[in-house]
Structures are given as C-alpha cells and as structure tokens.
Amino acid sequence: MKRFQKVKGVRDLYDQDMHDFLVIENVARNICELYNFSEIRIPEFEHTEVFARENDSSDVVNKEMYTFLDQGNRSLTLRPEWTAGIVRSVVENKLYAKPDLPLKYFYLGTNFRSENPQKGRYRIFNQFGVESIGVESPFVDAEVMALGYTFISSLGLKEFKIELNTIGDSDSRQAYNEALVAHFEPVIGELCTDCKRRLKQNPLRILDCKVDHNHPSILNAPLNSDYLNEKSKDYYKQLKTVLKNLSIPFTENPRMVRGLDYYSHTVFEYISTHKDMGAQSTILGGGHYGYLVEQFGGPEMAGIGFGLGIERLILALQAEEVDLGEADPIDAYVMVLDEEARTYAMQLSIYLKAYGFKTDMNFAERSFRSQFKTVDRLNADLAILIGNSELEKGEVTIKNTVTQDQETIKAEQMVEVAMKMLEENAEIREKAEADAEKSHECQCKNKDGKDCDKKDGEDHDCQCKDKDGHECECQNHKH
DSSP: OOOOOOOTTOOOOOHHHHHHHHHHHHHHHHHHHHTTOEEOOOOSEEEGGGTSOTTOOOHHHHTSOOEEEOTTSOEEEEOSOSHHHHHHHHHHTTGGGOSSOSEEEEEEEEEEOOOOOBTTBOSEEEEEEEEEESOOOHHHHHHHHHHHHHHHHHTTOOSEEEEEEEOOOHHHHHHHHHHHHHHHGGGGGGSOHHHHHHHHHOGGGGGGOSSSTTSHHHHTOOOGGGGOOHHHHHHHHHHHHHHHHTTOOOEEOTTOOOSOTTOEEEEEEEEEOOTTOTTOOEEEEEEEESSHHHHTTSOSOOEEEEEEEHHHHHHHHHHTTOOOOOOOOOSEEEEEOSGGGHHHHHHHHHHHHHTTOOEEEOOSOOOHHHHHHHHHHTTOSEEEEEOHHHHHHTEEEEEETTTOOEEEEEGGGHHHHHHHHHHHHHHHHHHHHHHHHHSOOEEEEETTSSBOOOOTTOBOOEEEEETTSSBOOOSSSBO
16 A cells, blocks of 8 residues: 655645644743734735735745646746735725724745755744735834844743844835945846846845855945935934833844845844754745835835744743643543443533533543553543443442542532532642742852852842752742
C-alpha cells in the first residue's frame, strides 16, 4: 500500500503543538478585544490582481505566490498576506463609509508562500495580525504598535527589540527614489538580477537585498531621512514622542524598508535578540499605508497594520524557555468494568458532559489496571467506575484521584457529588501552590555577596536567588 506524506514545507499540528497555537491565539483574541479590534475572515484565495498590483517589486509578488488557473480560466492566488485582501473587502463592502473610524480588525489564519523551507519559515504558515484603517494619525500608528508590544509581552517574551523607521509620504518617497536611482545606476551591473529589476520597479527595495547586502553601494547608500519633507518629519517626530510617553522602547533603523511595496510613513519590526534565533529573528513586522485603499477604488484613506508569524513566535518563546503550559486535565474518566454496563456508562458520560464536566470514557475491552493507567495519563480528577453492580442498582462509584476517597451513590446524586469533589481538589491545589511560595530553598546574599543575616520581611539591600540561581520571587524578603 502506498504511504502518503505531507508536502515539503508544511506541518501537521496536533497535541502539544496545537495546544501552543491555541494558547497564543487566545491571548491574541483577548488583547484585541481590549483594544476594540474585531475579527475579520476573508477568502484564502483572491483574483491574482489583488496581490499583483501595478509595478510591484516585492519578492512576495514576484517569487513566492501560489497562482493557478481555475476551471473558468481565471487567474487566482492563494493568500500570501492579509492586508491586500482586507483592503479589497473594505472597499467592496463599503466598510469605509461607517461613521466611526478607524476600522479596527484582527485576523488569525494561514498564508501560502512558495519559498525555500527552513527553520521558522514554511510554505503554509499561520499568522496573527491587525489592520486599523480610516484615520491617518501618529496616535493610530502608536496604538497598533502598542497592541503588538502588549501581545508579545503578555506571552512572556523578554529578549526582543523594536526597530522603527519612516519612509515618508509620497513626495518624500519620490525624492528618495530619485536619489537612489542616481546612486545605484553606475554600479547596477555589479548587483544581483533582482536588484536590476528593483532599480526600475522600486529602488527602495535594493536596500533590503539579501544577496548583495554587504556591497559598498548598499552600505553607503543615501539615507531617506535626508529626503523627508517637513510633513513627514513632523509625523515621525510625533510618533516617536507618543511611543516614548507610552514607555514603548524602540531604536531607529534608517535602513529598514520592509518587504511589501505599499508602505509609507511608519515601518517597524519586532526582532528577537536571543542568540539562538539567527537569521529568522524578526517575529512581527508592519507599517503604515497611505494609498492602498485608493488603489483598490476606495476613497483616499490611510491604514496601518502588522503581521506576526505564529511559528516564528513559538521558536522565540522556546529559545527563552517560555512554558505555554499543557492541555487542561479532564474532570472525569468513565471506566467500564463489565461489557453489559457499557451503554449505562455512556449515558452517564454524556450526562456529565451536559452539565459541563470535561469527560471521556473507555470504549474498548480493557482490564481495570489498563483503564486506571489512562486515568493517570489524562490526569483525571475523578474516576467513574461502572460495572454490573452499578447498572443493576442504578448507582455510580466515584473515586477522587487526588484524595483517594471513593463513594458509591445513586446516579441522580452523581453531578452534585462530582462537583463537591472537584471543588475540594481545587482548594487542595490552591493551598499547595500557596505553601510552595512560602516554603522553598533560597540563597539570599547581601550586597557584598555574603550570606544575608536579616530576618524574613525586614527591609534590606540583598541579592536574593533561588536554588537554581535565578531571581527569587518569594515574599520572604523585601528587596
């Protein structure tokens, strides 16, 4: 029999990987709700011209799109990025006419790019992102950047930096493009084929070349800051002021241009600084677009957004050893001790689910010992034992796996007793966590590195470490 395997550059998500994705997606939804961004879903393929517009020079359009002809001989493209499709939807559905702007949407879903698979880079990848459309303001740009900062920080990522730049408005960009053409034309023969194409399409993209990035002409290229008009300078200055007032740290990178052609004014990247991330260190990128809505036939209207690859984010979290936890244990596992009682056991299992208990049951003929191993593996709080005796008497035997208490009760009492046992277990866990915080091995040193002789709770200048050498988070010392 032929064995089928997944296509190169894609992944299957299940068990712990799926759990990690769901944790990240839930945090994304919660943060977006706080910022009043609502979810949008658009088709996974569009007419090719939605992405391949005008004289686009980006690698996404020129090299990486999955494009095909359908049965009607129409050229369609699997979604390589979200912004173009969202703007298409905004214009087609006249969402720009809503009275309250900006439009604020977030998305979670797959993108498709035909590129060389490598660590953190797949041909089908999952992305979280936001778009804020309808108001051109440094404050709107700052809100989008703040949302990204809040999201990444909420997951526990610490080793990252934010790089910021401005491309300026259309007049500033045009002046800069002319300067770049004059700069690169004399040496264009020394640069790669893509750079030759970019010189005509969008010379700004030469600065982002991955092949010739160390060529002297690129290293010594003019800076766009020298070609910004006063409007663009004021916009950028105000944005930086707002970010500083919001305590969002950033560094300026005058060479940043980002990978898509539609950006203007603000561009930014959130980059992991962990040593293990290597070349795949950018975890979030985005920018402002002033003319995209108009290109799709809508009114003159600005927008800003970002995209974040979830696979890349997980690599950064793993590099910092951030634990996203494990799937929640189940409440109850129904053990079938006699085949004649299986229907009765299933009735009880479905009944528990109806009352909100996370429940599973044994579906195969297995020994008592084998079933209890499943209880342990699933970390079930309660084992529901059902055999012929329980069936004949209309009873249920419940074993609390935390306290080891066991009761045989009438079936109509099952929900009430199960609830009490779960509440009891929750109290036991809370107490254990509280005790663990109070009782631990710590190594408290004073500022001179000697053993600290101060009493617990007494103010002192110390360097308190736990037994593993990390900063101590206990409440036994004030520092």
